[in-house]
């Protein structure tokens with residue numbers, strides 16, 4: 403069952419997430435973490451940097467990025483490798499030898515995915531996978547579709563994901579509404595861990611803020627398990643928590659007294 407933890411603000415989501423990561427690392431200094439990118443976890447990373455300055459030690463921790471675009475150099479603003487360097491690795495002391503990422507510029511993305519799964523297996527799987535959720539219900543870059551891939555795999559991004567992750571540029575703003583036009587401006591393919599590595603994690607922690615996520619969160623919590631909403635698969639995990647602000651939790655501006663009381 404998924405546990406929904408209601409928090410009052412996006413900032414609280416970041417602080418609580420950092421607290422949970424810190425507790426995990428303190429309890430298990432050799433912890434293996436799966437790391438998300440995107441807007442939502444920025445506050446978490448900022449707080450982890452602060453906690454590191456106060457002594458939180460990441461030197462024994464192993465990390466895996468969840469996903470990465472294909473064909474994006476590290477100096478590209480869309481690079482998730484760059485994002486993790488900027489927001490996390492330069493702020494804490496994870497050993498470079500224990501930082502795992504997809505090589506965006508690899509010659510053979512399918513082989514890269516197999517290499518990645520071997521590295522995850524060798525590390526013993528994830529102790530804690532920190533996840534975001536797409537407004538279409540994607541987890542990492544496992545997009546809605548006809549089937550799930552348990553293994554890491556390449557993924558054509560959903561139009562909705564391209565639209566949102568490109569900084570909400572409209573197709574017109576990107577210069578063309580053709581697929582080829584989009585592809586020249588924004589990567590349309592990615593490598594992602596599969597649902598197998600996610601579901602094998604000892605604990606799952608999802609972060610969700612903003613109204614755009616409320617539909618996917620409600621469906622994930624209350625709907626049936628379906629490949630049409632990859633996040634719904636988390637229902638079968640026995641240690642999965644979602645930290646949500648009121649907008650993502652679907653509470654209106656005037657949350658009822660009962661809802662107010664249920665805030666953590």
Ligand code: PGA
Pocket residue numbers: 439440441442443533534535536537540541542
């Ligand atoms: P976001 O991305 O945090 O930028 O909304 C989350 C996701 O797509 O998984």
